[in-house]
Amino acid sequence: MPPALRALPILLILAATAQAQYVPPVLKGVQGDGTGRRALTPIRFPDPHEEWILARTKHFLFVSSAGERRTREIAAGLETLAAALTRMSPRFAAGAGETRVFIFSRHREAQPYFDLLVGRKDANVTGLFVSSKDGGSMLIESRSGWGSDRTPFHELVHWLISNSGTRPPLWLEEGLAEFFSNAELRNGSIRAGEPVAVHVQTLRQRGRIPLPQLFSVASESDLYKAPESQPSFYAESWALVEWLIRTDEKAFFEFMHDLEGGTDVPDALRARYHRPIDDLQRAFEISLGRPNFGTVIPVPNADTSVVTAPLGRADLLYRLGKFLAQVEQGGADAERHFREALAVNPRHARALAALGEYEQAIAADPNDSEIDVEYAESLLGKQIGPLAESEPVTKEDEAPFRKARQLAQRAVELTPDDGRAWGDLGTSYIVERDPSAGIAPLEKARQILPGRLDYAVHLFALYRRTVERAKADALFAVLDHARNAQVSYALRASALRIELARAHEFLQQQKLEQAAAVIRDLAAHTDDAGEKGDLTRQADDIEQTAETNRQIDAYNRAVNLVNMGDYAKAKRALDRLLQSATDPGVIHDATNLRARLALRGKW
Secondary structure: OOOOOOOOOOOOHHHHHHHHOOOOOOOOEOOOOOOOOOOOOOOOOOOOOOOOEEEEOOOEEEEEOOOHHHHHHHHHHHHHHHHHHHHHOHHHOOOOOOEEEEEEOOHHHHHHHHHHHHOOOOOOOOEEEEEEOOEEEEEEEOOOOHHHOOHHHHHHHHHHHHOOOOOOOHHHHHHHHHHOOOOEEEOOEEEEOOOOHHHHHHHHHOOOOOHHHHHOOOOOOHHHHOOOOHHHHHHHHHHHHHHHHHHOHHHHHHHHHHHHOOOOHHHHHHHHHOOOHHHHHHHHOOOOOOOOOOEEEEOOOOOOOOEEEEOOHHHHHHHHHHHHHOOOOOHHHHHHHHHHHHHHOOOOHHHHHHOOOHHHHHHHOOOOHHHHHHHHHHHHHHHOOOOOOOOOOOHHHHHHHHHHHHHHHHHHHHOOOOHHHHHHHHHHHHHOOOOHHHHHHHHHHHHHOOOOHHHHHHHHHHHHHOOOHHHHHHHHHHHHOOOOHHHHHHHHHHHHHHHHHHHHHHHHOOOHHHHHHHHHHHHHOOOOHHHHHHHHHHHHHHHHHHHHHHHHHHHHHHHHHHHOOOHHHHHHHHHHHHHHOOOHHHHHHHHHHHHHHHHOOOO
């Protein structure tokens, strides 16, 4: 009997290994990452006698207890500086999404939020920027007089940086935020970079953090969070950015781009400033003769229009609860706020949705597209947010994802410029065998919300699945420089999963050469030495099996020639096979067949 073609087991070990490399996500906040520690002070409901207003501008939604005049002042300042910075560099282009700004006029109401986010009692901050899956939020403790409060402009810079989806090293981001924190509007221009008195004093009186240590500070570092080291970190970061911009403003943004792409500070400094790293020490030379302003930016015709309205108590409780729901360990306080909102207004649609009562919420307000989006995202689960593409979808996901698609489609029709609705619509297609219909919605979402990396990761996966390899590779390069460990993991996990599935399909079709090519390409694009070795061995095994099967097939063709009585042609086929055969079984069988035919005088 002719030998049978050999089959290969499909390699699932690598997919399991990739799952074991999961990097837990953290909530990103400017003054510190959410640590998962318990709130040290309960989040109390706002004073029922305090007046709050809702204010909208082109890019911001303000929830404020600071009064209409102060809120308008902050709003106009933020929009003006945002427009000026966008003019200064496209890097600061404001996204199309709406960022929430919570302005607290009372310290006792603001402090529990800061303690929760920083994970420390009596956190020494007056403002924070926090990224979440449905956009960014600023929290500001308002003070009287614009000149005395640098927090709004500081947080604005963090917001503008976050919109692109890539982040510079922490020292540069905080230094840049401090550089623009005391910007002033004078004679049609924004003037920024005036020496910050507290930083000048710190540089004169405190010891220095060595530059290599400063450059490596991360948001979880004590140097960044601890009250005793914060002043030095901020002062040195400000001084470095101030010196870099004052030295060469154009080179600064090229330098920043290099650091965001992973270039080391010394290399970027040589490439953009043509200076050695030791020259950065000049930034700490504080003298009376230095310029008062590092840069002057003409102010374009910024849209500073503000629309205000009183904010009812149920809406206020809902909006505060919605923010808390996005914060790790904020869930219990969020639920308390939602239930209190319903105690005030039992048919508050968004509070009902926040508690998972989506059908009741839609019945209460069938034209609120945000409820459709929230409902859809509850069905899409972990595929929305930092865990996007970290885990494969299953057969059980198909029904809820298709329900989510209907909701997202309705939200798009109600609010065509809602980036979340487009992103959720595209994400819903990842359960389909042919997900190509999800590409256009995800591209639209990325255009509207470039900072939403979960939508971008799904788009990368769909490009790979639909063999849009050039687009996938280009997007991978952008996302891999986002300085986000979870995104880097998700990109590689999804690419591995997709290509292994492709290899499975080729193997099932006995297209072994194509399967080996897929596995070998994976090996070529992995940096992990162990994984590269495993993939290479698998590709070798598949190619060896393919070669063996070719030899078996050649032997079987010779047997068929014998069966048809064409012995001369069979002999030539066996001779050619034995000249190149490597498989011991094939060599043994072919040699025996040739010998039997020779003994019987068949040629």
